[in-house]
Amino acid sequence: MKKEVEAILAELREIDPSFKPDGKSRELIETLLSAKPKAKIDAAFRAQLRKDILARASRKRTTMIDLMMEHRRIVSIAAILIAAIVSAPVITVLMRDRNAFSRDERQSTDDRIAPPARPEAYEKAKRGANERLSSSTQSEVSPIGSIVKEEKARTRAAKGASPVPADDAETEHDKDKAADTALAQTKKADMRREAFAENADEGLASPKAAAPGKSAAMGASIARAGENPFLAREQYSGSTFTCGPRSAAMNTLSQYLRAKRMPPAQAVTPEGLINTAGYSDDIPPIAVTHTACQWNTAHTLLVVAIGRPSQGEVITVAFSEAVREYRLIANGSIIPSGPNACIAVYEIVPAGTVDTPILARATRGAPTRSALAAPAITELSSAPMHVRYAAALAEFGLLVSGSAYKGTADHAHAIALAEETRITDSIVSMMREMKAAAEKR
Amino acid sequence: MDDMSAVAACRSGERTAFRAIYERYVERIYAFVYAKTFHRETAEDIVSETFMKALNKIASFDTTKGTVQAWLYRIASNAVIDHYRRAKRTTASDTIEIAEEHDYAHDISEREAHAKAMKLLAGIDPKKRDIIVMRVWQEMSFKEIADVFGENEPQVKMTFYRAVSALKKAMPLTVFLLLSLGRAL
Numbered sequence: 001m002k003k004e005v006e007a008i009l010a011e012l013r014e015i016d017p018s019f020k021p022d023g024k025s026r027e028l029i030e031t032l033l034s035a036k037p038k039a040k041i042d043a044a045f046r047a048q049l050r051k052d053i054l055a056r057a058s059r060k061r062t063t064m065i066d067l068m069m070e071h072r073r074i075v076s077i078a079a080i081l082i083a084a085i086v087s088a089p090v091i092t093v094l095m096r097d098r099n100a101f102s103r104d105e106r107q108s109t110d111d112r113i114a115p116p117a118r119p120e121a122y123e124k125a126k127r128g129a130n131e132r133l134s135s136s137t138q139s140e141v142s143p144i145g146s147i148v149k150e151e152k153a154r155t156r157a158a159k160g161a162s163p164v165p166a167d168d169a170e171t172e173h174d175k176d177k178a179a180d181t182a183l184a185q186t187k188k189a190d191m192r193r194e195a196f197a198e199n200a201d202e203g204l205a206s207p208k209a210a211a212p213g214k215s216a217a218m219g220a221s222i223a224r225a226g227e228n229p230f231l232a233r234e235q236y237s238g239s240t241f242t243c244g245p246r247s248a249a250m251n252t253l254s255q256y257l258r259a260k261r262m263p264p265a266q267a268v269t270p271e272g273l274i275n276t277a278g279y280s281d282d283i284p285p286i287a288v289t290h291t292a293c294q295w296n297t298a299h300t301l302l303v304v305a306i307g308r309p310s311q312g313e314v315i316t317v318a319f320s321e322a323v324r325e326y327r328l329i330a331n332g333s334i335i336p337s338g339p340n341a342c343i344a345v346y347e348i349v350p351a352g353t354v355d356t357p358i359l360a361r362a363t364r365g366a367p368t369r370s371a372l373a374a375p376a377i378t379e380l381s382s383a384p385m386h387v388r389y390a391a392a393l394a395e396f397g398l399l400v401s402g403s404a405y406k407g408t409a410d411h412a413h414a415i416a417l418a419e420e421t422r423i424t425d426s427i428v429s430m431m432r433e434m435k436a437a438a439e440k441r
Numbered sequence: 442m443d444d445m446s447a448v449a450a451c452r453s454g455e456r457t458a459f460r461a462i463y464e465r466y467v468e469r470i471y472a473f474v475y476a477k478t479f480h481r482e483t484a485e486d487i488v489s490e491t492f493m494k495a496l497n498k499i500a501s502f503d504t505t506k507g508t509v510q511a512w513l514y515r516i517a518s519n520a521v522i523d524h525y526r527r528a529k530r531t532t533a534s535d536t537i538e539i540a541e542e543h544d545y546a547h548d549i550s551e552r553e554a555h556a557k558a559m560k561l562l563a564g565i566d567p568k569k570r571d572i573i574v575m576r577v578w579q580e581m582s583f584k585e586i587a588d589v590f591g592e593n594e595p596q597v598k599m600t601f602y603r604a605v606s607a608l609k610k611a612m613p614l615t616v617f618l619l620l621s622l623g624r625a626l
Contacts (some may be wrong), residue, residue, distance in 0.1 A: 035558030041471040056454035
């Protein structure tokens, strides 16, 4: 070490000839040299990384997405230019039409010329709406509307005009406007009726979907609001989840099935299903598996399994840049049978194609223990049993909850996958019942 | 296969030539990242990220603007910064920090030396710290360090000199006396 110390001191003297290598300088360099980290790279890690790099390097980069990713900046500029070129004539045409329309409208008002002929269907609908308007009862006029009418009549009387405006005093424009409003109201009412008719079902009516105002579209938006959205890895590179009991869903589902009613969207979630399903296999302290997503072939699944977690234990998952977006579908503790375990299922949107190796590391408490996802994607059929179990229940949960992210999820597929695993028979039979109910619907 | 040939091969589509670059630099990059994180798993993650990123960008690497080694060090350095930013953000939002513990050596004297050096290095700015790490621990030449920072050699030498002077000033008298005493004994 003495030699190294002297070499560094000589360098310092060379940089600044006035430098004096005193005892303190010598001790400082010795301290730094003796603190040199002796950590060697792990041979297994080195070999694995070499394998991953070579696998990625040998993948042909000829797909359009790869090329676009490689030349992102050029592609962005080109996209902006194309958008500008395409939109310029469209905007010009629209502006010309708008000007022409304004001209026509002005002419029509000034010279009292009849508006241009409209399609027969429109005229027919307008006549119908006018009839409905004239036959509407007093009770349909809102109190505020009555007050406004009375106020207008008083103003007219004060001006010496007739208190009630004669029909022929109304302009053609006012009539059109009233007819259009009535048409819009009729259409809205029809849409509400259709939505209600969709919701109503012979034996499987949703208990909360009784009010005619609550449309199916509104139900879907509620389901979406209760789900975790996809998060961009660039903004949220890490995710955490807590191990602990969640609300049970299997019992709720079973109660609805017994009552021959469909559960409301938020009553049964993938999280609740994963939480309550009994699964007997022992799960390792920490395991991360990257596998195929059965309801969206452009996405993949990442299943994080924690064996024997402590109550409220927080697990952190960090994603590499190979992940573009991710969504925590569900996480929960498996309690009823077998050792206590916790499973989280993430849906991944890869930055590249689905066969791109991704790096995701899950880390748990102190002392830190972590696991890295096997970079190569594991086929679902060869994935560990707990992974297939979680994937089956997640798919089933997406279907039952009417998830906005269910893609091509399918009851038959979820059941087939569940049958491969060691999920208890009662759960599989419940899945079958739900499939039958959904088909009947 | 030297660096320039490997880069040329990668550009012409033979991306497996990247293996030569990987084999040549993986240990050095790992040692550099480990010296900045003192955590094995974190260092492994960052090294993986560094080489994957380098592989993706190798086609756009400009050989006239620097060496492959300097380029890899820059990627690794940025990856370390990104890692700590991410860890900070995760902590703020989710109350947990990734890879916070240090894998200190088991040997007590080594651990003490680490602790002292880290305390001293923590007091100087990151660039000076990197130059100390590269020169003293990684035994890189001033030319190589200059390439990493895109500066000329005299500039790096002067920064190194200033870093040593700053450390010397920061070195407490007690540490110096204890070390001297230990040496005398």
